Amino acid sequence: MANLEKLPVTVITGFLGSGKTTLISHLMRNPGGKRLAVVVNEFGEFGVDGDILKGCAIPECPAENIVELANGCICCTVADDFIPTIETLMALDPRPDHILIETSGLALPKPLLRAFDWPAIRSRITVDGVIALADAEAVAAGRFAPDVAAVDRQRLADDSIDHETPLSEVFGDQVSCADIVLLTKPDLAGPNGVARAREVILAEAPRALPIIEVAEGAVDPRVILGLGAAAEDDLAARPSHHDGADDHEHDDFASVVIDIPEIHDPAPLVERIEGLAREQNILRVKGHVAVTGKPMRLLVQAVGARVRHQFDRAWRPDEARQGRLVVIGEHHDIDAQAIRALLLPQPLDA
Incomplete structure (x- = not known):
């Protein structure tokens, strides 16, 4: 007999480097008795997070339940990518109990919610909740706030100017769409930073939202799965900077993929990535290199000038020991050319 109960989906949003993949990895290892499936949407042609999550696969979330969609926004390619992916996951045997969707760090979640009204799936699936992750240190430092002084100077010259920065718009839309906000990396922010981040989020939120501190993605699945929000039916309560528009823009941000030859020591590469943040205002770097x-x-993850690296898995016999990094920033x-010059001086380890 067919299962007529709607399949719950949790949308996990949050800016670049806020910890979405870490959270999903934790949920995969601690599914609370649920059989999970995961959709990962990457910004740019080179995906990293899907490979990380497949390395965490367990019987409750096997590798075939993890789908990566790179180089596109799933809410902009509903018919070609989103619907077929969801239908494939719903057709798995056994069927997943819950689907997690990790959006790109630059994605606006509300257009994705609208995609759940697509006739092919709207009677079979529901958005259980939208979870927004916010990097406490970055929020407290004002990284997502508009440059008020700059906007004020522009307004003096042109009264029609009244806009926020692309970063602040993305952050605002993610918070406004959320049912719960997870405040990540509280250890880096410290008590004062956490308090400041809470103030910023509450000021941005259009309604009262629970804000929960989470370190390394460690949250009880019962807190964020099973909310029953039916967010696709509650769009009016989730305002967006892009409401009323027929489309939403991705032109504010861009990425470039850099091939990295084998290195002898990670330290010089880390210094160069830190230099990218300072000299080119790069927002995010992620990928892997061979040592x-x-x-x-070696898995490399950077948010601004904050760089982390660790060995994550053995090189497979069928793959070349070739490093690749994706660099993301405002367009x-x-x-x-400048990024390659900063990242790849010759010789690399001179």
Whole structure:
């Protein structure tokens, strides 16, 4: 007999580097008795997060239940990507109990919610909740706030100017669409930073929202799964900067993929990535590199000038020991030639 109960979906949103993949990895290891499936939507042609999550696959969330959609926004390619992916996951045997969707860090969640009204799936699936992750340190530092002084100067010259920065708009839309906000990396922010981040989020939110501190993605699945929000039927309560528009823009941000030759020491590469943040205002760098004499792949993750790296898995026999990094920033800051010059001085480890 067919299962007529709607399949719950949790949309996990949050800016670049806020910890979405870490959260999903934790949920996969601690599913609360649920059989999970995961959809990962990456910004840019080179995906990293799907491979990380497949490395965490367990019987409750096997590798075939993890789908990566790179180089596009799933809410902009509903018929071609989103609907077929969801239908494939719903047709799995056994069927998942819950689907997690990790949006791109630059995605606006509300257009994705509208996609759940697509006739092919709207009677079979529901948005259980929207979980927004916010990097406490970045929020407290004002990284997502508009440059008020700059906007004021522009307004003096042109009264029609009344806008926020692309970063603040994305952050505002993600918070406004959320049912719960997870405040990540509280250890880096410290008590004062956490308090400031809470103030910023509450000021941005259009309604009262629970804000929960979470370190390394460790949250009880019962807190964020099973909310029953039916968010697709509650769009009016989730305002967006892009309400009323027929489309939403992705032109504010861009990415470039850099091939990295094998290195001898990660330290110089880390310094160069830090330099990208300072000199090119780069928002995010992620990918992997090969280190001479090391059989494992080095995973590199950077948010601004904050760089982390660790060996995550062995190089497979069928893959070349070739490193690749995706660099993401605002469109006017992405100068591929300048980025390559900063990231790849010759020789790399000189």
